Amino acid sequence: MKMYGRIFDVPKEDIPATQIGQLGLISVPSIQMTISLSWAIRNVGDADAHAAVKVWVIEKKGFPASDVEWLVFTPLAREGGPGLDVDIVSAETDIFTSYNAPLVTIFPGSTGIAYTALYLPGYDVTDRVREFWEKHAGASFKVVVEVLHVDPAGELLESLGAHTFDDAFRLAEEVAMGKLEALSSYNGEAQPELTVSVL
Amino acid sequence: MAPLDLRELAAELAALEVHFEEGEHGLLELTLDEIISDAELVTLEQAWDGQAFIITSPITQDDDGTISIHFEVGIFFLPLIVFALGALPVGLLAWKLSKITAEQWLRTLKGIVIPLGAVVIGGVIIMAGKGRWPSLVAGGAAMAGGGYFAYRELRPVPPTPPVPAGKLQALREHGGIRQPVLAVMAM
Numbered sequence: 032m033k034m035y036g037r038i039f040d041v042p043k044e045d046i047p048a049t050q051i052g053q054l055g056l057i058s059v060p061s062i063q064m065t066i067s068l069s070w071a072i073r074n075v076g077d078a079d080a081h082a083a084v085k086v087w088v089i090e091k092k093g094f095p096a097s098d099v100e101w102l103v104f105t106p107l108a109r110e111g112g113p114g115l116d117v118d119i120v121s122a123e124t125d126i127f128t129s130y131n132a133p134l135v136t137i138f139p140g141s142t143g144i145a146y147t148a149l150y151l152p153g154y155d156v157t158d159r160v161r162e163f164w165e166k167h168a169g170a171s172f173k174v175v176v177e178v179l180h181v182d183p184a185g186e187l188l189e190s191l192g193a194h195t196f197d198d199a200f201r202l203a204e205e206v207a208m209g210k211l212e213a214l215s216s217y218n219g220e221a222q223p224e225l226t227v228s229v230l
Numbered sequence: 231m232a233p234l235d236l237r238e239l240a241a242e243l244a245a246l247e248v249h250f251e252e253g254e255h256g257l258l259e260l261t262l263d264e265i266i267s268d269a270e271l272v273t274l275e276q277a278w279d280g281q282a283f284i285i286t287s288p289i290t291q292d293d294d295g296t297i298s299i300h301f302e303v304g305i306f307f308l309p310l311i312v313f314a315l316g317a318l319p320v321g322l323l324a325w326k327l328s329k330i331t332a333e334q335w336l337r338t339l340k341g342i343v344i345p346l347g348a349v350v351i352g353g354v355i356i357m358a359g360k361g362r363w364p365s366l367v368a369g370g371a372a373m374a375g376g377g378y379f380a381y382r383e384l385r386p387v388p389p390t391p392p393v394p395a396g397k398l399q400a401l402r403e404h405g406g407i408r409q410p411v412l413a414v415m416a417m
Binding site for chain 2: 063064065066067068069070071072073074075076077078079080081082137139142144153154174176178180189191192194196199200
């Protein structure tokens, strides 16, 4: 059986102060990649208010002008509802990128967490997905997040702020292979073990 | 008979040595050697019309060849006064423009452009009519209509009572964690 590991790698020194959470986790095997963004929002007004998060995932090519947008998710109301304006992953793999991006209602005087999570197909989903990740091995990404005040119908009222994670993550140069070894003893017990029970 | 032209008539007027003021009426009599046709009378009338002198009744010719031209000297200062009066509300609207909020721009643009157009059209009507009373009435009506439109578009709107509204703030720190938060995972 083949096993894969360390698909994503995020150098610790590149993590901005505002970038926290589980980063660069090893996945064996990888079936899904999740990019999640959240922002705490406080309602200082006198009525309920709604917030949503817009996200850009951008591959860095060395010069900003040559950067490539991989994913652009907009939570605003439009024909067909919110969704991905740009999705290079599904365009090249035929596997749709799914998302979870609720319209968060925040009551007066309280704080809520507005968030958007994007789910990309992982290494092991199909052969095309595997080729896709191998084709883009070593790519570096920045992630831009913008939090929006929207009305209950999802129409934009105000942009509350934006932030760029300039060194968000990087795809490893190559997929590390897991290597298995059959032990001859484990916890003082000889391996393999045969157990025969009679009840 | 050689066709009459305006220069010939002007020469006749100069020979009369009569000075007319704006708005005054006059009668010019020309004696020709022969009786001219009705078409030539119309041509003569058209030669006058459009000039400073306004023909107030059809030109006629007596049996002795005398042509009578009743005319009126155009009133040009009146359109200017009306034009100035029309410009006054436009100036007031421009003053109001400096006090409006951005949300009222479209409405104000209608309230400015359309009345301004009405004033210009009214002025053109009056000028084209050479200050005759019908043109004054029509031009004045156009200007008044523009003014009413401006009033309708730009009159003060009663303030609506404030509606409770949510006001959101994006926090930079929450629960000891700096915001926003990015998590990238593969599993």
